[in-house]
Amino acid sequence: MKAILDINNKITILFGMIMIMLLSHSCESFVEVDLPDSQLTAEVVFNDIATAEAAMANIYSKLVNQTLVCGNSKGITLLLGSYADELHTYNTGIGEFQFFQNSLTAIHMDNGAIWNNSYNLIYVANAIIEGLKESPLNENDKNRLLSEALFIRAFIHFYLLNLYGDIPYVTTTNYEVNASIEKLVATELYSLIISDLEEAKLLSLSGTEVGSNLRVGSNVIRSFLARVYLYDKQWEKAELEASLVIDSGTYNWVASLEDVFLKNSTSTIWQLKPTNEGVATQEAQNFVFSLGPPPNRALNENLINAFEAGDLRREKWVGSVTTENETWYYPYKYKQYTNEAISSEYSIMIRLEELYLIRAEARLKQGHIDGAKADLNKIRNRAGLPDVISDIEEELLDAILQERRIELFSELGHRFFDLKRTDKINAVLSPIKQGWNATDVLLPIPESELLLNPNLLPQNPGY
């Protein structure tokens, strides 16, 4: 019996020891997990050029699909087109309708999305800038990526400034700083935007140039600088940057209106490729319709009436749908509106024509009447219109703005920004838009932002 007990004891002791070993195996190593294959740490991303490029690709894909320059319902091409006098929104069930009615409130979803998506993209740009600082990549690649990221930061802030007025300029990923960041006034914002762009330009020139107009290279930066200087009324610099691009030899005037928006167009300075090959541009998908009445939106009749007689753009860049007793028009700059095997058009951000118009205005403001007219007429002549004859500055300025309205219609809210920066917006929109108020020149800062960060107070007037 004793022996049996001993055996039993041995089994038990063995079993017990195993148990104790298992129980005491409570250790740090068990609860350490590897990162899953779907994620990378930030350091790893910027240790390798391929992953660093992927981080940059994210910025471009966000620009195409959701940031304010995109061609869908989250972008200003549609929203500001309706907000000003370019588009007429028919679908009362979409957020764009409140833009059309100029009846925005601080809780409007699409307005909130513009703000949120913009600052998210600025964060992404800042994360790249910070990630590259510690990165072992070669200087050429680093400078190029840094230049792109700086450009994006300035680019988005520029739009926010012109939509919301005083805004914070975010230059770090540190959320403790950004959560209570304060607003800056326009002059401070312009100097920060310009300083970022100038730095981006230098970096771009010192690094390897990007090989295509699908990404931001030195000419894109110069072109955008020209626009910023124009808005900031630094005429001389605006003219200089515009001239450098026009004379760079990289771009060629496109003679035929029908070819301007094709992806191979030689006048395109910067364009964004749709996410997938074969897909139509968001702009075409949202503008073109085939049966009336328009399901969502059509061109505003004020714009249709603004074309001069004989303007070829009225014929080439405007499409129409007619039923028994009514006709509706839509922007037809981008013509491929359904998916095909290969995309024939990409979304154009900046094109050569705008630079001529920028230079015309900058020259005019500096008193170079002839130069201004030459640039303006280049645009007009291609559209089958005669030269402007006036030499009076006021008239010429109006002619340039009219030309901008027609040449750049339904592109990235140019019309709204032009009316606004020339202080004509109330005079133009009040008579034709029932809901327009003087305070509508600024969009409301999303209410949730004001509640979370009181430093963003006060709300813009009128909201």
Add this chain to the structure above:
Amino acid sequence: MKKILLFKRNSRLCCVLFLQLLSLSAMAFQQQSVSGTVSDAQGVLPGVTITLKNSTTQTITDQNGNFLINAQRGDVLVFDYIGYLTLEVLITDPTQIDVVMEPDATLLDEVEINAGYYTVKDRERTGSIARVTAKDIEKQPVSNPLAAMQGRMAGVSITQTTGVPGGAFEVQIRGKNSLRAEGNTPLYIVDGIPFGSENLGDVSISSGILRNGLSPLNILNPNDIESIEVLKDADATSIYGSRGANGVVLITTKKGKAGKTKFNVTSYTGIGHVSRKLDLMNTEQYLAMREQAFLNDGFTEIPNYAYDVNGTWDRERYTDWQKELIGGTAYTNSIYGSVSGGSETTRFLIGGTHYKETTVFPGDFVYKKAGVNFNINHHSIDKKFEVSLSGNYTVDKNNQMAFDLTQQAYTLAPNSPEPYNEQGELNWANSTWNNPYAELEQKYLAKNYNLISNGMLLYRPFKDWELKASLGFTDATLDETKTSPHTMFDPAYGLGSEVSSLMLNNARMQSWNFEPQILYNKEVFGGQLKAQIGATFQNRSRKQSGYYAWGFSSNALINNLSAASNISSRGTNNSDYRYNALFGRINYGYKDKYFMNLTGRRDGSSRFGPGKRFANFGAIGAAWLFSKEATFENISWLSFGKLRGSYGITGSDLIGDYKYMNTYGLTGVGYDGVMGLEPIQLFNPNFSWESNKKIEGALELGFLEDRLSLTVAHYRNRSSNQLVGIPLPSTTGFSTVTANLDATVENTGWEFELGSSIIDTENFKWNTSLNLTMPKNKLIAFPNLEGSTYANQYVIGEALDIQRVYHFTGLNPETGIYEFEDFDGDGVITAENDREIIINTTPEFFGGLENNFRYNNWELDFLFQFVKQVGRNYNFFTPLPGLGNNLPKDFMDVWQAPGDSNLLQPYTVGLNTEVSQAHNKFKNSDAAFGDASFIKLKNISLSYTLPKLIVSADCRLYVQAQNLFIITGYKGVDPEYPSYSTLPPLRVISIGVNLSL
């Protein structure tokens, strides 16, 4: 001492084992066969263990209750059977011994409660545990076990957020502890295995129809469940450590019972409807509103885009869209069958179920669920070794339209066009409306495959000691798709199947769980000591990938990913979670009067950064059965009295994986051939465990031989070191960052449970029970709340479920504009300074009243669920009056001219900025909240058991109803979950039969 032990019933197991150790060599001599039959009052008993006293000789009775054992005259046989009194019989006549066993009355009375790692007699428990059993679950025609728990448990608040099958429930055990909405989920344990209650769904696929997500528990079959225990206080939950802060829900599935093989089939069929409608405007009233709105906004003629008013649509047409869109009948069919039985040593249960539910929406949509479950357990005759294995595999298929049309039903203009034209095609009325029936083209399909399996090994090496190991494995797969064929678009866009698209989400979550344990149970110093120590190793890996595909040559191929001309990844989300713990418990019961329970756990979780991974949790609980004291024993009317209390710390790690790391993930969207990588979150490497200190005191009383019982409990839980996604302004790039916040949330409350057997006669029985919870939720500390991003969300001293709103002072009779109180007196009403009214939507009290009547073969049960609360009413949900949306008739009382004392602002089509801004404030004012209290007849069940004379089997016929009616003054649809855009929970009436033989 040993002699005494031998005759103590509750120690008999130990004795047997002990004796075996001592007497292995003590072989009997001159044995002869003794045979006999064991029976009870009802008949023979198979599976009874018969042991020759002081030996290892054992046998069990066969199917007919017969046994044969080697013994001789003068020996003593011990008859042992679960649920019966142990019987010792001296052999006088060795040829035939017939034994009649008596059920153990005290055992039947002693309900054993599952406390997770151990079971405890209800009377002796030190912790707070609520329970529902199969008896109540079976009375309800529901597919989600959570629905069966509603209103039945004190301290447990369950809200059904949608009437769509598979939709989410909100579960709160003793209130909200965390500032994060997702941080309040309890831990679910099915047969000892943690059940992944995390939602695997992809919001962008499912949110159209399941607005608040999927309920992972929907995959469980109520029919499989034997009991659901909810652990509430520190004593019960601390052994779950970091996962116990929000309470623990233990689900125990049915097990086989020894005895003859039993077949059980239960089946019902039911019909479901939306039970409450809104009283909306008719066409005439609607058009009058719209015309007035245009007139008010200065239109001299109705504009061309106002198709509803300008005659484009038939101004005479009227459709009751509530009837058309959500007024259908949902048919429910359920069948469950099981076979169970076994001997005393080996028992089994095999069951299968099928459930089907259609929808109240138009179109043929159906939810189906089918599953099998089994359970086998065995112990050796000497009970030294036990093994059990159980498994449950369920598949469900939720086929719905991709969009919940409830909001459309309330807001669509009553003169909207016919949804279909004469050819049966979608009628777009020349592109003048968004035809809601187009949503029927978009389909949502979710398939769940869910396996839960677990095995348990137990070995008793010698007296008092048990070694136990349980191993569990779960595997949940969800395949979700949303198909959007081009036919959902207005043909005016001229689109073809090249835009038809498919969204796909494939998710899988696998986990294993291993828990070795050592248990010790011994009588020391005249009391009973129970101790256990164990460890947990858990690994859970989750893989999720999504695709978006579009461009199909034909819509017939739309479900086939490879038929798409374009496929883009929607990203991959894989994560691993590891969890490791050491836990223990010491319980001491002295003289069956004094009980003390100590539990503790050391937890480690991979969700925290290095150095922050481990933390300790523990609790102490005590109970005093004072009714056993001499002073009370003489009080005849007091049959039971117990005081219990507990204090301890639990925690929460419900924050998601990898939040401490600065990571980039694939976006699934590329640019110019390069796939994008984006920063996933704002990261913080320094956050650690949230801790929750719980204290409770309770008094349990039984009167008049327990005919009347009362439990009163008071609890206070304080949750601090809050682990939150701190809301951030978008200027930070994201909306939140995970961090510990030095804020403390307190939940206090009273819970009352009253049970009574009012009438208890042979033929008629009436039992009633009431549970009532009065919770209070309070933010008690929040350093620098004013300077934090929560400044406008929370107020110290107030509940978490508060809204800061404007105070609506009424309509200005001169201007017709809503006015609000200007709290800071600065002349303008601003969101920052004038939302000073605090509305608390935490229920003031809630509970349930159950009644059970039994008259001969008839049984009637009903359950009233009641909640007293404040909630958002239709003033919040309705759009701006005057826009092209229909509204409840109450919205016709509008101001027209100065001096009018109407309630509402004049109509506008949105151009009157003053009106629309005031309307937005109105929606965020106290006027948009109102009484949302209700009494629901949650469940009623009437059943009749056929007399045995008619059928040989037990046959029960029943009629059941869920949500039969509601009594409420709420302005809106269903106050249980105030919403305008989700289908309210349905009223289901069913008839069924239960056969058992």
